Amino acid sequence: SVSTVMGSMRLLWLSSVVVVLAVIALGLMNGLSLDRQYPFAPYTDSELQQVFSGVDPDGEPFLDVHYDLKAATAPRLAGFGLRVMATLVTTFPFSHALGSLLLAENDFGFVRQFASRLSPSIPPTFFPVISPEAAEEERARSADVTAAALQALDGRQRYAVGYGNLKFRWNDIDDLIEQYRSGAFSPVELVGAVLEAVKRSNRDDALNAVVETQATKALEFARHSAERYKLGTARRLEGIPILAKTELMAEGFTTTVGTTLVKHKVMDPGEEATAIRRLRGAGAILIGLTNMHEIGLGTNGNNPHFGLPRNAYNTSLYPGGSSSGSAAAVAAGLVPLALGVDGGGSVRIPAAFHGLVGVKATYGRISNHGSYPLDWTLGHIGPMTRSVYDAALAYSIIAGPDSHDSATEGLPPVHFAGITSTKSLVGIRLGVYYPWFNDANPDIVEACQQALTDLLMRGVTIVTIPTLPFLRVVQIAHVITIITEMSSSMETFFLNGTGAIREFNPETLIGLGMGRMLSGRDYVLAQKVRTYAIRLWNKLIKAYNLDAFVTPTTACRPPPIPEDAVEFGESDLSKTTLIMRYAFLANFVGFPSITVPVDTADSSNIPIGLQLSGAHHSEDKLFRIAATLEEIRLEMYAHKMKKP
Numbered sequence: 329s330v331s332t333v334m335g336s337m338r339l340l341w342l343s344s345v346v347v348v349l350a351v352i353a354l355g356l357m358n359g360l361s362l363d364r365q366y367p368f369a370p371y372t373d374s375e376l377q378q379v380f381s382g383v384d385p386d387g388e389p390f391l392d393v394h395y396d397l398k399a400a401t402a403p404r405l406a407g408f409g410l411r412v413m414a415t416l417v418t419t420f421p422f423s424h425a426l427g428s429l430l431l432a433e434n435d436f437g438f439v440r441q442f443a444s445r446l447s448p449s450i451p452p453t454f455f456p457v458i459s460p461e462a463a464e465e466e467r468a469r470s471a472d473v474t475a476a477a478l479q480a481l482d483g484r485q486r487y488a489v490g491y492g493n494l495k496f497r498w499n500d501i502d503d504l505i506e507q508y509r510s511g512a513f514s515p516v517e518l519v520g521a522v523l524e525a526v527k528r529s530n531r532d533d534a535l536n537a538v539v540e541t542q543a544t545k546a547l548e549f550a551r552h553s554a555e556r557y558k559l560g561t562a563r564r565l566e567g568i569p570i571l572a573k574t575e576l577m578a579e580g581f582t583t584t585v586g587t588t589l590v591k592h593k594v595m596d597p598g599e600e601a602t603a604i605r606r607l608r609g610a611g612a613i614l615i616g617l618t619n620m621h622e623i624g625l626g627t628n629g630n631n632p633h634f635g636l637p638r639n640a641y642n643t644s645l646y647p648g649g650s651s652s653g654s655a656a657a658v659a660a661g662l663v664p665l666a667l668g669v670d671g672g673g674s675v676r677i678p679a680a681f682h683g684l685v686g687v688k689a690t691y692g693r694i695s696n697h698g699s700y701p702l703d704w705t706l707g708h709i710g711p712m713t714r715s716v717y718d719a720a721l722a723y724s725i726i727a728g729p730d731s732h733d734s735a736t737e738g739l740p741p742v743h744f745a746g747i748t749s750t751k752s753l754v755g756i757r758l759g760v761y762y763p764w765f766n767d768a769n770p771d772i773v774e775a776c777q778q779a780l781t782d783l784l785m786r787g788v789t790i791v792t793i794p795t796l797p798f799l800r801v802v803q804i805a806h807v808i809t810i811i812t813e814m815s816s817s818m819e820t821f822f823l824n825g826t827g828a829i830r831e832f833n834p835e836t837l838i839g840l841g842m843g844r845m846l847s848g849r850d851y852v853l854a855q856k857v858r859t860y861a862i863r864l865w866n867k868l869i870k871a872y873n874l875d876a877f878v879t880p881t882t883a884c885r886p887p888p889i890p891e892d893a894v895e896f897g898e899s900d901l902s903k904t905t906l907i908m909r910y911a912f913l914a915n916f917v918g919f920p921s922i923t924v925p926v927d928t929a930d931s932s933n934i935p936i937g938l939q940l941s942g943a944h945h946s947e948d949k950l951f952r953i954a955a956t957l958e959e960i961r962l963e964m965y966a967h968k969m970k971k972p
Contacts, residue, residue, distance in 0.1 A: 393797040395763035400901035406892040414834035417841035427845035443853035452855030456918025458944045515567030519550035536635035537656040541616035566611030571666040574617040576601040577698040586620040601698025603726040618653030627907040640972040645886040648678035655682040671703040673911025675710040676923040680881035680937025683925040685719040691918030695730035703813045706915045716955040750956040754787035759874040761793040768883035775936040779926040805857035806912040815843030835897040879910040881923040881937030924954040927965040
């Protein structure tokens with residue numbers, strides 16, 4: 329009857345009101361809970377003062393704090409549930425309630441309490457640049473031996489691994505160059521084959537690594553390169569095909585940062601990323617732009633907008649993110665070199681998942697000019713390659729001062745002292761904090777521990793680090809920084825109304841919604857924690873006289889792609905924290921970090937990466953250790969290595 333229907337409607341309306349009021353109340357309670365007190369027990373006030381004081385940390389002992397990293401707390405969401413959550417997190421008043429709940433349950437308020445107890449003499453650090461005094465000291469220590477070191481690389485021993493496609497096979501960049509010079513094939517033939525291979529990989533293999541190519545221009549540049557070889561005027565990377573993440577600006581290409589909302593066609597050559605311009609200036613040929621996790625806000629590499637990129641070793645696995653396409657393309661043999669951007673492991677994670685070398689240099693060492701402004705205090709442009717020496721070669725070309733990026737000025741010169749001295753590492757000291765090192769899946773720990781054992785045979789000293797105080801609060805401060813910067817970067821789409829933001833993947837919307845819930849106070853206090861983290865790292869390196877600090881690159885191998893995540897992606901914060909457990913510190917503090925593949929320890933053929941990190945501007949040491957690991961792997965485990 330009509331009365332029954334009307335009664336049901338009133339009941340539904342009243343129920344809705346109750347739900348809305350309950351959600352608002354829950355949000356208010358959880359918003360206040362961000363200011364709740366977090367226990368610092370069992371530490372005494374005098375012990376905590378060692379951390380919170382403004383005294384020069386060099387003169388203070390380390391506080392023996394227990395290892396405190398843990399997985400994020402949130403249910404896994406996919407499909408309809410994921411879309412509902414994304415709608416609620418971006419719709420008032422549900423956004424405030426759910427956002428506050430997620431932030432509180434994952435201890436985001438810990439940053440407020442920790443930072444508020446830091447001495448007022450500890451200021452926030454917004455850009456992790458090294459002090460002028462330290463830069464001068466480093467400059468005095470290092471000789472500008474780049475040219476000599478790179479020349480020495482030409483005489484290194486090579487190993488016949490054989491990457492590439494069809495008749496065009498290579499071991500590394502210099503192998504390609506030698507074949508150009510010998511006339512085995514020309515840049516025009518190779519570039520044409522690469523363009524065809526890209527089409528085939530997207531069509532037949534569903535790799536979805538490359539989202540845009542410029543075939544006509546690439547072939548034109550290839551003809552110019554072929555002519556230079558004939559004339560004897562070839563440059564260092566003449567005719568070498570490369571790719572770059574669609575987070576970077578490249579003349580003639582459209583930068584999308586992995587979303588349909590951004591379509592920036594680069595027409596002005598001055599907008600082009602300095603890293604791409606320098607590689608092109610050395611003769612490299614940009615084939616196209618690669619797929620990525622939408623706006624870089626994720627670690628598995630999923631992107632339903634442009635086709636889900638897949639792992640080149642096993643297309644049922646995730647490629648890792650956010651520079652997913654760049655890693656998959658290099659691993660698949662499409663190109664020997666690709667660029668990514670790393671804000672929280674986004675170069676190192678997919679590189680590790682594909683058995684590649686991935687470089688995140690010191691903040692400011694490689695210009696960020698021409699990188700879409702997503703996470704401007706955390707992002708680092710870096711190369712991904714098959715070999716350490718190719719990575720060093722690419723790094724030597726793209727690194728250095730750039731007038732478009734003030735962070736690159738006043739740094740010590742790029743150098744590679746000792747990079748070819750791999751037979752003996754006597755005197756090299758490697759730090760290991762075992763509670764962190766061992767907090768990974770057993771197969772990861774086993775492979776990385778074996779790599780340490782192998783390095784011991786070359787003379788390194790392993791230094792056991794007893795503690796790294798309050799890693800958890802540093803991890804949260806990094807998350808606050810990256811989601812706040814990314815949500816600020818995308819704010820224009822929120823101001824344009826809900827129609828625009830619904831084009832984001834649901835997973836992206838949840839991350840952006842959480843970022844918009846944070847306040848200016850949270851962001852500034854996170855940068856005070858950054859100051860603490862920088863001082864802690866510098867103190868660690870100096871106190872133990874370390875040349876590098878060693879961890880696995882990821883705590884797991886690439887996860888399988890669930891069927892329910894193909895259409896809309898997924899939100900799985902516990903998996904995300906597992907993947908980036910070792911990555912965040914390097915971005916937040918700004919020190920260099922390199923991932924290098926190690927023995928897979930079983931017959932699965934799914935790669936595992938070891939991460940080497942060091943003091944600011946210590947890339948030369950990291951490259952030397954990485955080159956040694958690569959040499960050991962090729963000498964001892966080559967029989968177990970398989971191409972994807």
